[in-house]
Amino acid sequence: QVQLKESGPGLVQPSETLSLTCTVSGFSLTSYSVSWVRQPSGKGPEWMGRMWYDGDTAYNSALKSRLSISRDTSKNQVFLKMNSLQTDDTGTYYCTRDDDYFDYWGQGVMVTVSS
């Protein structure tokens, strides 16, 4: 069955870089796109960026200067790196299978930006 699982640190210092990994199973990264979506507590989700099935990437224009998404198809993993973190980057980060809508979601990883 389709599964996605996020992993990474729960606490990041302000101005530092966030690195997260999404490990997928049950589908191929060369057949489906994967997006990262984040959600501050009590607020709506925000699409961050997408790793297309063909290896191309797309980013939310508000985050583009700080964000990088890559993948390793041999390990079924998609990576997120975002630099210059601030306190308003605190929230739950999800990876999702992306077909313009998000039909499968990981459980999410809570990231707190604090010193």
Next chain:
Amino acid sequence: DTVLTQSPALAVSPGERVTISCRASESVSTGMHWYQQKPGQQPKLLIYGASNLESGVPARFSGSGSGTDFTLTIDPVEADDTATYFCQQSWNDLTFGSGTKLEIK
């Protein structure tokens, strides 16, 4: 960016029919999708392409609309439907609404 506007909260009784609305700041054709999120859980896809029911989702849920005005309908509402409902558009980049919190009285 395309802004999606949702009413913040609704309260209904079990067995009633409820409509949750989402208005887009510009046309998104039928590129509108709906999610249900319960506390502590990830969002769950209910409706895609404005009116297509995701596999496994009860037929009590339905979606309609095109252009800028969209509706998610639950009929009849059950106690387990207590959740926050988000709309998301995929016509102009990808954006979400701020959610409608549904309370079952």
